[in-house]
Amino acid sequence: MTGELAAIVVVYHSGPVQPLIDELGSQGVTHVVVVDNGASSPYARESYVGGCRVNEVAFGANLGYGVAINRVLVLIQEPIVLISNPDVMPHPGAITSLVSTVLASEDIGVVGPKILDTSGKRYPSFRRFPSLWQSMWHGAIGWLMPGSSATRSYRMSDLDPGEPVVVPWLSGACLMCPRSALVAIGGFDAKYRLYMEDVDLCRRLLLHGYQVVYQPAAVVTHVGGVSSGKQRFRAIAQHHRSMVAFAAPEQRSTLALLVVTLGIGLRCGLSLVRAGVSGSVRN
Numbered sequence: 001m002t003g004e005l006a007a008i009v010v011v012y013h014s015g016p017v018q019p020l021i022d023e024l025g026s027q028g029v030t031h032v033v034v035v036d037n038g039a040s041s042p043y044a045r046e047s048y049v050g051g052c053r054v055n056e057v058a059f060g061a062n063l064g065y066g067v068a069i070n071r072v073l074v075l076i077q078e079p080i081v082l083i084s085n086p087d088v089m090p091h092p093g094a095i096t097s098l099v100s101t102v103l104a105s106e107d108i109g110v111v112g113p114k115i116l117d118t119s120g121k122r123y124p125s126f127r128r129f130p131s132l133w134q135s136m137w138h139g140a141i142g143w144l145m146p147g148s149s150a151t152r153s154y155r156m157s158d159l160d161p162g163e164p165v166v167v168p169w170l171s172g173a174c175l176m177c178p179r180s181a182l183v184a185i186g187g188f189d190a191k192y193r194l195y196m197e198d199v200d201l202c203r204r205l206l207l208h209g210y211q212v213v214y215q216p217a218a219v220v221t222h223v224g225g226v227s228s229g230k231q232r233f234r235a236i237a238q239h240h241r242s243m244v245a246f247a248a249p250e251q252r253s254t255l256a257l258l259v260v261t262l263g264i265g266l267r268c269g270l271s272l273v274r275a276g277v278s279g280s281v282r283n
Contacts, residue, residue: 066188109210112170172198
């Protein structure tokens with residue numbers, strides 16, 4: 001695997017990223033690019049951690065998650081790219097399992113691991129593309145009734161396989177892609193600054209004939225997912241703006257777009273109420 005695998009990590013006023021870099025290097029990643037979206041001044045520096053080359057880059061502005069990845073993809077020459085949040089920690093063997101899955105077929109465009117929270121509970125990281133009504137129902141009562149049919153269908157709760165399985169879309173907290181697949185679809189869509197960029201990426205990969213694969217043999221722990229205070233409510237608003245951007249191209253009339261936008265607005269209001277009660281923005 002030497003020389004074949006790179007990683008991109010986007011940070012924004014995040015905690016220390018060095019533990020992740022150390023773990024990635026120990027699991028065979030030879031090149032890590034860290035993009036600092038929280039820096040007010042541009043910079044670029046290079047260092048080596050063991051046999052791993054580390055590029056740290058800042059553009060002096062918050063470009064948004066997907067755009068930041070697109071901008072540094074040109075620095076990546078390795079044929080396989082891991083895209084990870086800074087607060088993800090791969091378990092031993094996780095990277096090897098992801099790489100083996102990517103290399104199993106040229107039809108695979110993205111692979112995602114099993115994601116655990118800090119309590120060891122599996123996060124529902126693979127899901128269906130929801131209908132508007134399913135999304136609203138899940139957003140309204142999913143946190144109160146996680147066993148509701150809408151939530152179970154959206155989260156594909158009946159599917160927790162012990163073997164790799166093709167799914168509609170995967171959480172962007174940790175993904176591995178062939179670089180050629182990312183280039184073929186033009187990378188991430190710039191209109192998504194935060195949230196839904198993973199859903200859109202998987203949808204476009206599917207439209208280009210690639211498969212989206214969940215690989216439970218690869219396990220990571222994700223610390224994030226909960227915000228507090230004003231940041232929590234800003235995150236909810238941004239999430240729903242991204243939902244409108246994702247849904248808009250599918251609408252065939254202005255009236256349909258208006259109905260969808262109003263529906264998403266209602267869901268946003270319900271989610272704000274939910275966040276005020278539970279303190280969580282996880283979906």
